[in-house]
Amino acid sequence: MITKQLIDQIEGEASIFFDMKDDVVDFATIAFPHFRGMESILKGKSALDALVITPRVCGICGHAHLMATVRALENAYKNAGYPIELSKKVEIIREFTLVMEMIQNHFKWIYLTIIPEVSKLTDSTRESTPLKGAYAASIASKAIAIFGGQWPHSSYMIPGGITTDPTNIDLLKVESYVDELISFFEKESIGISLEQFLSFESCKDFNTLSSDISYLESSLVTMKMNEKGFAYDRFLVIGEHTFSKPSKLKQTRPFGIDAKYVNTIDSYSPDKVSYAKNAQYKDEFYETGPLARAIATNLPIVKNMHRRFKDSAYSRVMARVFELATLLKHAKGLLSEIDISQKSCLKSVDISKITATGTGVVEAPRGPLLHTVNIKNGLIQEYKIVTPTQFNIGSSSKSNPTPAQKAMIGMTQAEALFIFRTFDVCSVCTTH
Amino acid sequence: MNDYSLTKEEELTMADRIEGVKKLFTSKSARVETNRGDAHYEKLFQSCQTRIEELKTQTPSKNRLDIDDLLEDQGVNRRDFMKWASAVTGMLMLPASFTPLVADAALLMNRAPVIWIELSDCAGNTEAMLRSDGPKIDEILLDIISLEFNETIMAASGHQAEAQLEDAMHTFKDKYLLFVEGAVPMGMNGQFGTIGAEGETMHDHLQRVAKHAAAIVAVGSCATFGGVPAASPNPTGAVGVMDVVKGKPLINIPACPANPANMVGVIIHYILTGQVPELDSLLRPKFAFGYRIHDNCERRAHFDAGEFVEEWGDEGAKNNFCLYKVGCKGPMTFNNCSIVRYNEGVNWPVGVGRGCIGCSEPDFWDKYAYERPMADAHIKAPTGGVEKTVDEFGLGLLTAAGIGIGIHAAASIVAGKKEDGGEA
Numbered sequence: 096m097i098t099k100q101l102i103d104q105i106e107g108e109a110s111i112f113f114d115m116k117d118d119v120v121d122f123a124t125i126a127f128p129h130f131r132g133m134e135s136i137l138k139g140k141s142a143l144d145a146l147v148i149t150p151r152v153c154g155i156c157g158h159a160h161l162m163a164t165v166r167a168l169e170n171a172y173k174n175a176g177y178p179i180e181l182s183k184k185v186e187i188i189r190e191f192t193l194v195m196e197m198i199q200n201h202f203k204w205i206y207l208t209i210i211p212e213v214s215k216l217t218d219s220t221r222e223s224t225p226l227k228g229a230y231a232a233s234i235a236s237k238a239i240a241i242f243g244g245q246w247p248h249s250s251y252m253i254p255g256g257i258t259t260d261p262t263n264i265d266l267l268k269v270e271s272y273v274d275e276l277i278s279f280f281e282k283e284s285i286g287i288s289l290e291q292f293l294s295f296e297s298c299k300d301f302n303t304l305s306s307d308i309s310y311l312e313s314s315l316v317t318m319k320m321n322e323k324g325f326a327y328d329r330f331l332v333i334g335e336h337t338f339s340k341p342s343k344l345k346q347t348r349p350f351g352i353d354a355k356y357v358n359t360i361d362s363y364s365p366d367k368v369s370y371a372k373n374a375q376y377k378d379e380f381y382e383t384g385p386l387a388r389a390i391a392t393n394l395p396i397v398k399n400m401h402r403r404f405k406d407s408a409y410s411r412v413m414a415r416v417f418e419l420a421t422l423l424k425h426a427k428g429l430l431s432e433i434d435i436s437q438k439s440c441l442k443s444v445d446i447s448k449i450t451a452t453g454t455g456v457v458e459a460p461r462g463p464l465l466h467t468v469n470i471k472n473g474l475i476q477e478y479k480i481v482t483p484t485q486f487n488i489g490s491s492s493k494s495n496p497t498p499a500q501k502a503m504i505g506m507t508q509a510e511a512l513f514i515f516r517t518f519d520v521c522s523v524c525t526t527h
Numbered sequence: 528m529n530d531y532s533l534t535k536e537e538e539l540t541m542a543d544r545i546e547g548v549k550k551l552f553t554s555k556s557a558r559v560e561t562n563r564g565d566a567h568y569e570k571l572f573q574s575c576q577t578r579i580e581e582l583k584t585q586t587p588s589k590n591r592l593d594i595d596d597l598l599e600d601q602g603v604n605r606r607d608f609m610k611w612a613s614a615v616t617g618m619l620m621l622p623a624s625f626t627p628l629v630a631d632a633a634l635l636m637n638r639a640p641v642i643w644i645e646l647s648d649c650a651g652n653t654e655a656m657l658r659s660d661g662p663k664i665d666e667i668l669l670d671i672i673s674l675e676f677n678e679t680i681m682a683a684s685g686h687q688a689e690a691q692l693e694d695a696m697h698t699f700k701d702k703y704l705l706f707v708e709g710a711v712p713m714g715m716n717g718q719f720g721t722i723g724a725e726g727e728t729m730h731d732h733l734q735r736v737a738k739h740a741a742a743i744v745a746v747g748s749c750a751t752f753g754g755v756p757a758a759s760p761n762p763t764g765a766v767g768v769m770d771v772v773k774g775k776p777l778i779n780i781p782a783c784p785a786n787p788a789n790m791v792g793v794i795i796h797y798i799l800t801g802q803v804p805e806l807d808s809l810l811r812p813k814f815a816f817g818y819r820i821h822d823n824c825e826r827r828a829h830f831d832a833g834e835f836v837e838e839w840g841d842e843g844a845k846n847n848f849c850l851y852k853v854g855c856k857g858p859m860t861f862n863n864c865s866i867v868r869y870n871e872g873v874n875w876p877v878g879v880g881r882g883c884i885g886c887s888e889p890d891f892w893d894k895y896a897y898e899r900p901m902a903d904a905h906i907k908a909p910t911g912g913v914e915k916t917v918d919e920f921g922l923g924l925l926t927a928a929g930i931g932i933g934i935h936a937a938a939s940i941v942a943g944k945k946e947d948g949g950e951a
Contacts, residue, residue: 130763136760144897249876
């Protein structure tokens, strides 16, 4: 019997069609029933226009799209014989704003999505505090706005650098926002200092806390989410940043990776029209996101989680929580390295001289985001976008399920819905 | 050394062009009357006060909290709240005497139920609203605003959420403000976007929810004029709400994303007066869209002095020069970004050296959203309500090699400085 379940609290629309047998999920397909046609809108435009258009693919991760676009353009410049050099200042500021976007995403996800879901499923009477997430996100977006002009939808990155030329006062302001975020996180979310939290190496350490995060962690155990929600236990990290290490991972064994082996196939959704595609690596499904990134960088506590609970829903959720902590520390470190005397933008040739293909990859909040642009005399011939939700939450057949589909098999419907959410769905990105 | 001297004929054409540029950059673009005389404001004050008293007698919807309690809880003192209230009063173009009424209206925001639906969007406006204006104040107000339904942030989900929408529409029939985010895809019989259990098309969903709304507020470029999905070639046949919903009071708050300060301003205005604010011909509230970015830009002095950024990263860029020549569409764009800014007044695109892309204007993706001046693009520049071609405005002038001096002369005349014209 097929039942349809609508998913809310995500950017866009999604529906899951559950095929239930004996009250557990035999199989589930996923449909994303909306489409805007961004790739065909980009066709024919000047390549630099993509810098303002692609952020509009998504309201919560638009900044990642901006960075993927600028990387794709700079890669095209390189392939056309005009390699672009970026000053260290530019690389740091770009990475900083990307990291802040991830931080606001994770805060929002924890307080607006996952804690309320956990409370519902454990019938908890604990007070709901969604505005904590909104408040933290507003501080993070202000930090982005100092460099980027506004958030959502800043467009301050251009091939060769950034348009901003920050002063020391700007840096002071940004630092105060980051400090406020850290102390908010310490006081409201973890109940312990950030340094101490980051020193945790075993899941047992969470038991020493009494806070929103420890509530989340113990609820996950109560719900037995450390024994459920397993996918393929293989992961992908493709974006190059100082906080990530590109690799293909089978369990925790790393292998080399090349973006050119990413392929997409049509989505399988027999019950409803879906405008999504599935993303694969060398024709296989891999999981992406904070869990993947943590394993790739050998983070002790996540390795500990993985050793005990593999790629369960527990690991997925707690990896994202822990990534929030590591990124907060990383952001502060990045700020201290900025040398404002360096150039904001290094000259490059006019875009009309460029005829080449370029690929840009970034680690977005949910995993790798790839933009490939084919430019002829400065005009876009073709623009292809592959989003992390296409890797995690595609919809395929029973014989070859995607990570999210695999994770839901054998669960009750309520459990399956929760496990679905642990992948952090972004629907508008997936269909663009 | 370049020879800038012109032939007699060229001089005459140049004079015409300078006229054209003058017109573009100095036209009286402000469409909002900021002083209507004492009698008007006295009458308005009376009617607002009456309405506020009336609302006070109504019971607040459902379990909405008392703002006084919340303000105290959050440690926001009365002084900060009044500061915010006076800022909003100014933004609404009301005299300072209205500040106490605005404060009262804010306290009564839980009497204005809001239903927020999303169509073909990216959720950027919801994201912006979640971080809206004021130190913690607007977040508190969000708690009180009686946001009866917003699929991205509400607690319920799935069929339960659908039920909540139906419930809200029934309970607040003919009273709720309907906020719409996202365009309406009309192509392929509306199948490019469906919502909910029955796979209702976004168009049908909108019509159904709008039927018993008191007024509709289209938020963001997509809901107002079609936005990015409607950019050429408009693959899904996307249109704005105003093209689809007729016979209802409609307010457009464009921009990409729309400024949450303007969203809150509209709600406060509705509480104060029970009516939609004064709108321009594109149904945009005049208090926010009655003047151009160019009119209030922090870099205007550089424009007047003929100091421009020529290319990214140059000396001009380092010194915050005018961004016109790298594509700023400020002179053609009506919005209050240069005053109110974004992310709680922290910054805005021009502030980081990136020109305005005209995102509160219709069709801006095709007309304005690129980092080159309009001169080379053959499009119409709407100012003063009269559409002229780019040529007639003499914008072709602005890309010529010796332009620095030419525009300086024109701009200086424009700025009223005494200078020898015809320096070019």
